Amino acid sequence: MMRVFSTINGQIEQIEKPETGAWLCLSEPSDVELANVSQTTGVDLADLRAPLDDEERSRVDVEDGYTMVIVDIPTVEQRGGRDWYETIPLSIIVTEGLIITVCMQDTPVLHPFMEGTIRGFNTFMKSRFILQILYRNATTYLRYLRIIDRESDKLELKLRHSMQNREIVMLLELSKTLVYFATSLKSNEIVLEKLTSLDRIRQYPDDEDLLGDVITENKQAIEMANIYSGVLANMTDAFASIVSNNVSNVMRIFTIISITLSIPTLIFSMYGMNFQNGMSGMPLTDKPWGFVAIIIISMLISILVTWFLTRSKLFK
Incomplete structure (x- = not known):
């Protein structure tokens, strides 16, 4: 123009x-x-x-x-x-x-x-x-x-x-x-x-x-x-x-969750192993309340590990 x-x-x-x-x-x-x-x-x-x-x-x-x-x-x-x-x-x-x-x-x-x-x-x-x-x-x-x-x-x-x-x-x-x-x-x-x-x-x-x-x-x-x-x-x-820093915080949370969940997974994996003649030799397997006891024990250990990890300097 x-x-x-x-x-x-x-x-x-x-x-x-x-x-x-x-x-x-x-x-x-x-x-x-x-x-x-x-x-x-x-x-x-x-x-x-x-x-x-x-x-x-x-x-x-x-x-x-x-x-x-x-x-x-x-x-x-x-x-x-x-x-x-x-x-x-x-x-x-x-x-x-x-x-x-x-x-x-x-x-x-x-x-x-x-x-x-x-x-x-x-x-x-x-x-x-x-x-x-x-x-x-x-x-x-x-x-x-x-x-x-x-x-x-x-x-x-x-x-x-x-x-x-x-x-x-x-x-x-x-x-x-x-x-x-x-x-x-x-x-x-x-x-x-x-x-x-x-x-x-x-x-x-x-x-x-x-x-x-x-x-x-x-x-x-x-x-x-x-x-x-x-x-x-x-x-x-x-x-x-x-x-x-936000990514690090997210990874910290995921790491704690992963470690916490690995404990009951390990315990249940051992109890799920097959043994001959039905004799596993695992504690509490011959008790009627053994299943509930194992669940409670694994939950208590997971809670204890979670408490420890959240206060550990490694994950601050």
Whole structure:
């Protein structure tokens, strides 16, 4: 989908065709749209296609006639009725007369710019527009990280009461998301460092503070991602130890039950042996109450062994 926006009388309006100072937004673009934009603007078709590969790395490329900035942005994916977070590339291409953004999805990062809710946003100020996108991107990372932190707290409460595979899988998914976030944020940090020394993108005097804010927000997001990732890793290890202890407790109970049941089994097996001439020589076999006595004796021995095993340090 291709949309064109321009600042007219201080307001962001959608226009029909690209013009000088406009913003060309490509979301889930078709091959025809990419070919037309490449022919119109002179941007290499391969560069326009670059952010459509979800494995594309963050970087800054300076070409003849335009500059391309690729950063990773967070996105939400619906799977199994839940929100899962991942990162995708966003390309910002600055030409002499246009600024072009290309993304494989209609990302919420750009929606406030389309709606005109970003203060000081002007499509004619290309360098400021880039910084505003990067600032919005960093704050989106922070917002998603706080949501992930709340989700991990809820999972911790659930895992304290019942450790089912579903909760453990969700915990692993959150850990994987944090690793992706931290990696993408570090790549974006390299892009920001390169932008500070790039002469082609002219910065307005007021943009220095904005660039500092972008770098600060990005570093804060990196720290939060690392902290939350460490917390989730420790939580996973802790619950793995709890699961191991629970298995040990179950095996302890089964072992005690097995030893306890082996005693009457051994006694009854000996009394069930066949002897010649009906003479077994086993105690109490010639008494009418011998059968009941043997049962009571075996039960008493089993109870005694069970009592001993439950208090033994070997099975603590």
